[in-house]
Amino acid sequence: MLKRVLATAAITLNLVSGLALAQKKGDADKGKEVFEQCGVCHNATTDEKKMGPSLKGLYKKPKLANGQKPTDAAILGIINKGKGAMPAFDEVLSADEKADLMAYLKTI
Template structure:
């Protein structure tokens, strides 16, 4: 009986903590260096890619004064909104989420890097 009294709380603690990766905006800033050639997150300035300031909650393909690919505009028109889930999928493999996007970046391989970049972007999306 004591075994179960110890095992149950440990199991619940593990299950509660395993749902999502911890997000670290500082580490995300470091990973975002890979994105800086094309994107800015802390100001509303488009570069080769659109500004990512305010990206969380934004409908895909809708940032003002940026010339999106027809594929990205269509994705937004079909309901793609940037949030943790959609950004996670997109940052992992952009062309799987929006085929024919003009973004050439192949994606981030590590789940931890993706979670951290999203945490970094959230700082500029409030």
């Protein structure tokens, strides 16, 4: 019973912190600098695929590569947990860097 309560609390805390970050305003100029790490695998200027999908017009796409709509929460989830060959960046990027990156992704 205690394990279930702790697991539920951990999941809830993770979701709430993710939603708070999704609502945080970022700096697109700083996000462009953060994107340099992403640019090794993702294109920002053309639709050409590298190792990962192009992120040009990411927020304008009807669906992400995983089938989800391109919302802040969905994109943050992929950044945090990774997907396929993409590693998780939850422990690599700070909350500010993630907010900045997401602000930049909205401009491309």
